[in-house]
Amino acid sequence: MNHFAELPPLVGVIVGVLVVLGAALALLGSVGLLRLSTFYERIHPPTMGTTLGLGLILLASMLTFSTLESRPVIHEIVIAVFVVVTTPVTYMLLVRAAIHREQPRRDDGAIDAGGRNE
């Protein structure tokens, strides 16, 4: 009935397993984000979803469309490269912001000009 019926059984099984594994990793990352107690611990778990979780689901998507259209469909790599490159940048910025915000304030109430490394 649906378009997945045209997939060979082996490809169908691989796609199903990859999709569920990727989604489970993303869920694990979000549960870690919810459960861990400090900010510096919490920043670690979401990266599971952004690297391996995204990679597995994109692999399943590439496999599905390549098999259905009988040609290599690899434009999903754009998302993978973009997210994998940008996530460390944003998280490092966030950690620097967190470190800056947790510094003690000066006597006049202004935030001490720390966090500037130059």
Next chain:
Amino acid sequence: MTGSFVVGALVVAQVLLALAMACALVRLLRGPRAQDRVLALDAMYVDAILLLLTFGMREATTVYFEAALVIGVLGFVSTAALAKFLLRGEVIE
């Protein structure tokens, strides 16, 4: 048979991703500090990208792929801008 297996797997994955977004949403609402909320927003948009990709696989269309790409780009820009704001108190100096 293969078709119903793949659709079932996609439905399970979508439920898991919706739960992941719900967890991130709870963290977004609870805080406790601004950087926790920004981190939760970042995790939420990555989960949204994954959810859109599974929708695209179910419908066999690339429209969702383009939406996922736009969310990825805008999510990076917004998280970077929010982190810059937390660091300096202004985005563009």
